[in-house]
Amino acid sequence: MIIIRSQDRLDLMKVNRIEVDINEVIAIFKGSSDFRKIGEYENEERAIQVLNDIQKFIESGVKMDYIDSCRVRHNQEKVFEMPVE
Structure with missing residues (x-):
């Protein structure tokens, strides 16, 4: 588990799993199917x-x-703070 601050700096969350979907970085939360975009890149x-x-x-x-x-x-x-760019 890791704590991540979202790219827009509005969310601070404990994340269990992180995935890349095309140009987005997605956080998936423990024990649920809930997910949230935490970064979007070019x-x-x-x-x-x-992700690396x-x-x-x-x-x-x-x-x-x-x-x-x-x-x-x-x-x-x-x-971990998501990079702006």
């Missing part, structure tokens, strides 16, 4: 590049885990 090649960027983001870790100077542990989820 062509399918660019949409696939964005999402994959790299997931591979680098979707959570930050650190201990601050007061010895308090923080476990924070990172957010």
Whole structure:
């Protein structure tokens, strides 16, 4: 699962699955057939590049885990922001 901010910056959502449909990137939500367009690009090649960027983001870790100077542990989820272009 990943948190994504939509291309128009109006939605922040937890997404279970991401697909490319021609020039659109589509988010599909867990446990339902509900889906939403989260990005639209000039062509399918660019949409696939964005999907590749999402994959790299997931591979680098979707959570930050650190201990601050007061010895308090923080476990924070990172957010992927869909590129405008």
